[in-house]
Amino acid sequence: MFPHITATCLLRSAKCALRHARSSILYRKTISRSYAAVAKFSEHKELEKIRNIGISAHIDSGKTTLTERVLFYTGRIEEMHEVKGKDSVGAVMDSMELERQRGITIQSAATYTVWKDHNVNIIDTPGHVDFTVEVERALRVLDGAVLVLCAVGGVQSQTLTVNRQMKRYNVPCLAFINKLDRLGSNPYRVLHQLRTKLNHNASFLQLPIGLESECKGVIDLVHQRAIYFEGVLGTTIRYDEIPSDMRAESEDRRQELIESVSNVDEILGEIFLEEKVPTELDLMAAIRRSCIKRVFTPVMLGTALKNKGVQPLLDAVIDYLPNPGEVVNYAHIEKEGKEREKIILNPARTSASPFAGLAFKLEAGRFGQLTYVRVYQGMLKRGDNLYNTRTRKKIRVARLVRMHSNEMEDVNEVYAGDICALFGVDCASGDTFVTEPKLEIALESIHIPEPVISMAIRPAHSKDMDSFSKAVGRFTKEDPTYHINYDTDNKETIASGMGELHLEIYAQRMEREYNCPVVMGKPKVSFRESLLSPCEFDYLHKKQSGGSGQFGRISGVMEPLPATENTKVEFVDETMGTNVPKTFIPAIEKGFRMMVDKGLLSGHKIAGVRFIVRDGAHHIVDSNEISFILAAQGAVKEVYENGFWHILEPIMSVEITAPDEFQGTVIGQLNKRHGIITGTEGNDGWFTVYAEVPLNDMFGYSTEIRSTTQGKGEFSMEYSRYSPALPDVQNQVINKYRESIGISTTDSKKKKK
Structure with missing residues (x-):
């Protein structure tokens, strides 16, 4: 009836079908490409071709920008973005909205990539001291690190902290002096600070070809050549001869490098003493040996923002930092009634050794708790059963993933040296997992610093109390430096953390992620109470109320710890004989620990004291656990009355x-x-x-x-x-506490008289 309409409809249908066919082909190609990429990056390599590294530095040294360039040059991402997210995208590793808005890293993020047929696992860590526990956990499980230094700022306060953390966990590192393009950049000054402030035996492996706006490339002192980074994104690397005006300096600096390494490496030292010229391979092997032993720090140069020096840094990671097999990792066998035994874990990537892994970071994911695990021994398959050596609980591994920032990529198995994540595992940070229930081992845990600042916190609306409780439960589990407790005297909830920024970030996260706005009080400093001099105690707790009563007597001394240990609290049992049965010692310690939580002078924790129990007495009928708990508490009160506190x-x-x-x-x-x-x-x-x-x-x-x-x-x-x-x-703190509990300062003065 309407032939032209029918023809038009048929033509449109044909075009739609053709478009659909094309789109489906493109879709299949895209999917196949993405699967190929995942397969490439997920491929398991032999142990020698794996590197686990962390990027650590002071605030605003360019850690996240450097990681973004590393991921781009290794083909892990297709585009590079700015840290502050001016293009509404932001850096891949800053996946949290708050991180992109503020331009800072709040949580450490893990990823993995491939460079020159080597698997590289990377953890990008925060620079702010408030989030220092994130750096602490990362360095605990990594085999090597890149210490990023600003060419202008040099060695700064947080650099010192990161250096101490690397030393604590014996992590080899190489230094990367970033931001050569900045006004006032001076890598020679930074090298001097590395040697004087951090006491590193450090030398340049590269020299800058121009600084500030004239930064063109670097000179490779090991291979004696100039490296230029061409193209808008610096993807084209051109090797050339060393510029004539820099040849003399290059020879001097190369000789300085050989001398620095010869001082700590025997093999190169012999070549140097024989006045032979070491080959490139000799020098590289010596740098690798001394770097792994932490007696030499190679120094690389570049500017991540201007896309210069990143590829040679990746080469240096492969050439000089250790693979998991070159790092000795220990575990402790803990059996009841036996002494702790130290064993060395086997890093071979086979199923011959039983699996052992450490949970080093917890995070609330979309599908429940996400537990980051570093595998130290054996292999783990999806569907295997895991045992938590602390809780003795059995867990089935339903899903096994590797993380790329906040993206998850499923894998079927992981081997020694890998970093993976598990779902739905109830555990705490620092727990050890094994597949053999008889294997009673514990990996060395993570150092957790004590909070230094507190603020009152409460939901802005009473109806949000449930959301507030959920947020508190999650954040305190994820971050062991974030504490929430209820102050019964002031009838308020107290949040404690590492700094004002730390507490402020969690308050904002409660509002954004749980729709629970909170009101923060004024910051409060976490003071501590401590003894000035040793004070003896002899306390008898006796209560009779018809029938069996309570009886417990303890004597001993409470003494201050050295100034270097004034944040610790120690309990020592020096009792002999049966005056105080050994079954009651845990009760005495429990009573003492209960008193430590809140001192009597200012309401703050007691610190820097050692409680030594030397003697006491018990009653066959009336002595029980509660008697000795109360006796210990009474002994601490007695020391408060007779001792000198500050x-x-x-x-x-x-x-x-x-x-x-x-x-x-x-x-x-x-x-x-x-x-x-x-x-x-x-x-x-x-x-x-x-x-x-x-x-x-x-x-x-x-x-x-x-x-x-x-x-x-x-x-x-x-x-x-x-x-x-x-x-x-001290007087202000004490008087404020007394007023809060209803004791006036005049009353206390009368009592003293």
Whole structure:
């Protein structure tokens, strides 16, 4: 009836069918490409072709930007994006919305890639001291690290912290001096700081060809050639002869490199003493040996933002950092009634050895709790049964994944040296997993620093209490440095953490992720109470109320620990004979630990004391566990009455950088805040002041330094130690506590008289 309409419809249908066919072909091609990529990156390599590295540094040194370039050059991602997400995308490793908004890394993120047929597992860590536990956990499970340093800032406060953490876990590292393109960059000064401040036997493996806006490339001192990075994204590498004006410096620096390595490597040392010229292979082998032993630090150069120096850094990771088989990892066999036995784990990538892995990070995922595990021995397959050696619980591995930032890629098995993630596993950070239930081993756990700052926290609306409880439950489990407890005296919930930023970030996450806005109180410093001198105690707890009563007597001494250990609390049993039966010793310790949680002087925790029990008495009928718990508590109260106590406060290491014209003002501000200047440095019109300042005096300093330096000054601080507070501060803390529990200062003075 309407032939033209019918023809039009048929034509449209044909076009749609053709479009659909094309799209389906493109879809299949895209899927096949993505599967091929996943297969490439998921392929299991032999042990020698695996590297587990962390990227660590001070704030704003370019860690995440460097990781973004590494992923791009290895083909893991197709495009590079800026850290602050100006293009509404942001860096791959900063998957959290808050990270992209603030331009900082809050959580460490794991990924894996392939470079020159080597599997490289990478963990990008935060730079802020508030999130130092993220760096701590990463370095605990990694075999090597890249220490990123700013060519302008050099060795800064958090660099010192990261260096200490690497030393604690014996992690070999190579240094990468970043931001050569910045105004005022000076890699030679940074190398000097590496040697003097961090005590590293460090030498350049590269020299810069131009600095600041003239940065063109680097000179490779090992292979004696110039490297240029061409193209918009620096993907084309061109090797050339060393520029004629830099040949003399290159020869001097290469000789300096050979001497530095010869001092710590016997084989190269012999070649050097025989006055022979080492070959490239001799020098590379010596650098690798000394780097793995942590007696030499190779120094690489580049600018990640301008896409220069990243590919040679990846080559250096492969050439000089260890594979999992070159790192000795220990575990402890713990059996009841036997001494702890130390064993070496077998890193071979076979199923011959029983599986052993460490849960080093917990995270709430879309499908339940996500547990990051580093495999140290044997292999694990999907569907295997795991045993938690701490809880003795059996878990079935339903899903096994490898992480690429917040993306998950399923795998069927993992081997020694791999980093993977499990779902639905109920555990704590630092737990050991095995597949053999008889294998009673425990891997060395992770050092967790104590919180230094507290704030009152409560939901803005009472109807959000359930969401608040869920958020608190999740965040305290994920982050062992974030504590929430209820203060019964002040009737308020207290959040404790590593700094104001730390607590602020979690408050914002509660609002964003749980739709639960919270109200934060004023910051409170975590003071500690400690003894000044040893004090003896002899306390009898006796209660008779018809029938069996309570009887427990303990005597001994409570003494202060050395100043270097004033954050610890120790319990020592020195009892002999049967006056105090050994079955009651745990009860005495329990009573003491209960008193430690809240001191009687200011309501803060007791720290830096050793409680030694030497003698006592018991009753055959009336003595029981509660009797000795109360006896221990009474003994601590007795020491409070007879001993001399004082208040300890956290001291922060503060580093301030500002123009020279404001130096007098900045030092004056620090003196007002009871700061002690420990050092100063000058560099091209800027100065850096290093000081130790009580945390209690640092509140509001960020606003003050911005206003007095016209916004040009910046500072960073980190926890250093606990130290006795000034007398007026001690009196303020004690009087405030007494007022809160209803004891006036006049009453206390009358009692003293």
